[in-house]
Amino acid sequence: MSKFDEIMKRSGYSRATVSRVINRSPHVSDEARRIITEIMNELDYIPNRNAVSLSTGQTKQIGIVTAMIDELSLTFINQFMDTAMDYGFQTIVYMSRSDKQIELQAFEDLRSKRVDGLLIVTCVNDPGELKTYLQYGPMVSWQRMGNDEIPSIAMDQAQGYRLALEHLVSKGYTRIANVFGRSNSLNTKSRREAYETFMTSQGLPVWREAYQYSVFTSSDGETALRRMANGGELPQAVLCSNDYAAIGIMSEARRHNIHVPDQLAIVGFDDIELSRVLELTTIHNPIAEQAKQAFYHLWRVLGNEEHKATSLAYRLIERATT
Numbered sequence: 001m002s003k004f005d006e007i008m009k010r011s012g013y014s015r016a017t018v019s020r021v022i023n024r025s026p027h028v029s030d031e032a033r034r035i036i037t038e039i040m041n042e043l044d045y046i047p048n049r050n051a052v053s054l055s056t057g058q059t060k061q062i063g064i065v066t067a068m069i070d071e072l073s074l075t076f077i078n079q080f081m082d083t084a085m086d087y088g089f090q091t092i093v094y095m096s097r098s099d100k101q102i103e104l105q106a107f108e109d110l111r112s113k114r115v116d117g118l119l120i121v122t123c124v125n126d127p128g129e130l131k132t133y134l135q136y137g138p139m140v141s142w143q144r145m146g147n148d149e150i151p152s153i154a155m156d157q158a159q160g161y162r163l164a165l166e167h168l169v170s171k172g173y174t175r176i177a178n179v180f181g182r183s184n185s186l187n188t189k190s191r192r193e194a195y196e197t198f199m200t201s202q203g204l205p206v207w208r209e210a211y212q213y214s215v216f217t218s219s220d221g222e223t224a225l226r227r228m229a230n231g232g233e234l235p236q237a238v239l240c241s242n243d244y245a246a247i248g249i250m251s252e253a254r255r256h257n258i259h260v261p262d263q264l265a266i267v268g269f270d271d272i273e274l275s276r277v278l279e280l281t282t283i284h285n286p287i288a289e290q291a292k293q294a295f296y297h298l299w300r301v302l303g304n305e306e307h308k309a310t311s312l313a314y315r316l317i318e319r320a321t322t
Helices: 003-011 015-022 030-042 049-056 071-086 100-111 127-136 157-170 186-201 218-230 243-255 273-277 287-302
Strands: 061-066 090-095 117-120 139-141 176-178 237-239 265-267 282-284 315-317
Touching: 003 015, 003 030, 015 030, 061 071, 061 100, 071 090, 071 287, 090 100, 100 117, 100 127, 117 287, 127 139, 139 287, 157 186, 157 237, 157 265, 157 282, 157 315, 176 186, 218 237, 218 243, 243 265, 243 273
Parallel strands: 061 090, 061 117, 117 139, 176 237, 237 265
Antiparallel strands: 282 315
């Protein structure tokens, strides 16, 4: 008698139920999972993953495509991995270092069935070219792709940016500078349009000459404020690409004896843990919830099960910097 048959005999459960436990399917009762797992451990049963893959048509692996891993993307990736594990999937991270050919290996692995699906955190290849791989398996993106072919769970950051603008203007700040991320990204374009539209609607000046780009890290933020301080008129407030850039601006402001928020109000974006510690006003970005939705989008195909989408929204978190 094979060990598999012995597990069925001892547990009293069907072949299908034992298979679900082995494949880490969520569609098993806690009691059945406990009993079958205990017997598997007693028998030192180790499933043949190649056989499992052949029988199910799945590798139980999902590829994660990213140009690099920073503090922000790590939060998203960790939550995605954790959710995937709850459903019996492992993950493989394909970090391209912004090399198009290296990045394509992940999509080739989807084509050759080495992974069951792909999560795109950031990509450098043209989305129009990548969409051809959809015929080989499901894909979902956290990056805004600019088309409807590759599904994206990204939120429009203009919504959060407007919340920050409304807050600053309500406080009396009207000379507002902006430090952005990548100049050509859809998020930067959305933020810039939100700023220009809002300021124009309020009859306030649009300060385009104060735009700064490629401000990602705290050291970038320090450099950005030095440019502002050396450029003549200091803004009353600055909206930042993320919390790390805002923290850098806070740090440099102290060195220049610029008092926050009396002389300079600062608003970050994302609401990382450090923003709470440093009392930084910011926009809460529901990153973990987006990661869960990304997995559920893949699970719709891989598990043939629909999860009701949760409505997500940005929130202003007012703290000491405004």
